[in-house]
Amino acid sequence: MTAIGQDMRSALEILQRENRITRVEGSVDTNFELAAVLAQCPGRSAVIFENVEGYSVPVVGNLVDRKNFALSCGIDTSLEASLNYINKGIENPITPLVVEEAPCREQIITENVDVLKTIPCTTFFEKEAGRYISAGIIIAKDPETGKRNVSMNRLLLLGPDKLMIGMxxxxxxxxLKEKAQKIGKALEVSIAIGNHPAVLVAANAYVDLGFDEFEIAGGMFGEPLKLSKGVTVDVEAPAGAEIVIEAEFIPDELYEEGLVSEFHGMYVDYGKSPVLRVKGITHRNNPYYQVILPGRYHEHFIIGAMAIETTALRNIRTAVPGVKNAYITEGGMGRSHLVVSLSNPRPGEGQKAVFAAFAHCNLIKQVTVVNDDINIDDPVDVEWAIAARMKADQDIFIIPRVRTDRAEALVKEGTVAKIGIIALRDANALPKAEIPEEVMKNVQDQWDKYKITRLS
Ligand SMILES: Cc1cc2nc3c(=O)[nH]c(=O)nc-3n(C[C@H](O)[C@H](O)[C@H](O)COP(=O)(O)O)c2cc1C
Ligand SMILES: [Mn+2]
Structure with missing residues (x-):
């Protein structure tokens, strides 16, 4: 594994070398236009907007897709490599290190704070309430234990120093917020924007309360994540973050958000949400601002999907030791549909894998189980397994009224029907027709010999 950095800039350097950056030199405004360009940029490269009207701050979009993640983490681009890498972070967490020298503190603003003056907050979807910050990770500490928590939450700009937080x-x-309120404290947070892809995925890990997600990021990097102390709050942020907003919850203040987009690509109305008062902003010299296109766009899907499939796999493994890989599909909104592969499954293990996945994560509502000869991140291969191996009268089961997430598109009184699809080969299956394996391999090994110039 090659040495990699911990900040977004080091990820961008790698992506630049790998020709995975699209540059937008023409000017865009923050009022839907930036979102519309980002949504229509072809391919999955990261996008840098160099000329955002009214700002000298360049904006980075589409930072994370699966390939960009692998490249910026220095791992190969297979599904297995990313599962192993993220799992390593959870299995071998490393305590972060608070350092003095922190690029994120190069500029410090604590007087006359005005978020929109520093940060080109954008509008995304037509019927939403206003400008959102969509790529911030929220760092908070348990008011009793002092244990850190990291998550991603969208922030709606309400005023120069006021943000609504969706949670x-x-x-x-x-x-943590409720706990603080009970003991009469206002919970403080640091909001770090412009982070390394590994930090973003770690922030989305489904782990227990009290498990500091920054330790997972350290575990992935194989070294402690460097943090910097807060300036106006007692909450650290990644030292290499581009921009840090420091804030605290305003007790009892709630804001009626109205319609907001969810990962399923539709509007929801979550009602009232808490409000933060911004106490300070710090940033690097010449910072980048990061945007994640929310709703039904791939970066929003993938950051969550990579985190959830890794912890789902861990959970399934406790029930079915022969489980090989797990993959959350994009068609399944990066949250709802899981495909799992099993090595040498025994009768009924497919069903157990499905139950374990449902038990692990409320968001998962369809689990397809296949053998380990299927590439589960290839939708065509998975559909082939369904066509070739699933007996519709025996292999589909539906569990009605299972507890689900509030974000589920079909949610009714907190529940939804869930479906398991077992597409496993049985003893009577027809043999697979294959070109002799050793010939396939020999050909691969001597590929140049064939002087193949037109691959399209
Ligand atoms: C781009 C993105 C935006 C997200 N926005 C929100 C949000 O606004 N509210 C929310 O509750 N969860 C949101 N999430 C999901 C949470 O960050 C995620 O479930 C996290 O693991 C929760 O962590 P916690 O339980 O430690 O608080 C978002 C995830 C992604 C990838
Ligand atoms: Mn947590």
Whole structure:
């Protein structure tokens, strides 16, 4: 593995070398236009907007897709490599290191704070309430134990120093906020924008309350994540973050958000959400601002998907030791549909894998189980397994009224029907027709010999 950095700039340097950056030199404004360009940029390269009207701050979009993640983490681009890498972070967490020298503190603003003056907050979807910050990670500390928590939450700009924060009642940040309120404290947060892809995925890991997600990022990097102390709050942020907003919850203040997009690509109305008062902003010299296109766009899907499939795989493994890989599909909104492969499954293990996945994560509502000869990140291969091996009268089961996430598109009283699809080869399956394996391999090994020039 090659040495990699911990910040977004080092990821961008690698992506630049690998020709995975699209540059937008023409001017764009923050009022839907930037979002519309980002949505229509072809391919999955990261995009840098160099000329954002009214700002000298360049904006980075589409930082994370699966290939960009692998390249910026110095791992190969297979599904297995990313599962192993993220799993290593969870299995071997490393305590972060607070350092004095922090690029994120090169500029410090604590007087006359005005978020929009420093940060080109953008509007995304037509019926949403206003400008959102969509790529911030929220760092908070348990007011009793001091244990850190990291998550991603969208922030709606309400005023020069006021932000509404969207947070599910089932997430840890909500618990910490409630805990603080009960003991009469206002929970402080640091909001770090412009982070390394590994840090973004770690922030989305489904782990227990009290498990500091920064330790997972350290575990992935194989070295402690460097943090910098807060200036106006007692909460650290990644030392290499581009921009850090420091804030605290305003007790009892709630804001009626109206319609907001979810990962399923539709609007939802979550009602009232908490409000933060901004106390300070710090940033690097010449900072980049990062945007994640929310709703039904691939970066929003993939950051969550990579985190959820890794922890789902861990959970399934406790029930079915022969599980090989797990993959959350994009067609399944990066949250809802999981494909799992099993090595030498015994009768009924497919069903157990499905139950374990549902038990692990409320968001998962369809699990397809295949053999380990299937590339589960290839939708055509998975559909082939369904066509070739799933007996519709025996291999589909539906579990009605299972507890689900508030973000589920079909949610009704907190529940939804879930489906398991077992597409496993049985003893009577026809043999697979294959070109002799050793010939396939020999050909691969001597590819140049064939002087193949037109591959299209
Ligand atoms: C781009 C992106 C935006 C997200 N926005 C929100 C949000 O606004 N509210 C929310 O509750 N979860 C949001 N999430 C999901 C949470 O960050 C995620 O579930 C996280 O693991 C919760 O962590 P916690 O339980 O430690 O608080 C978002 C995820 C991504 C990838
Ligand atoms: Mn957490």
């Amino acid at each position: 599910s009642p089932s997430h840890h940040l909500h618990h």
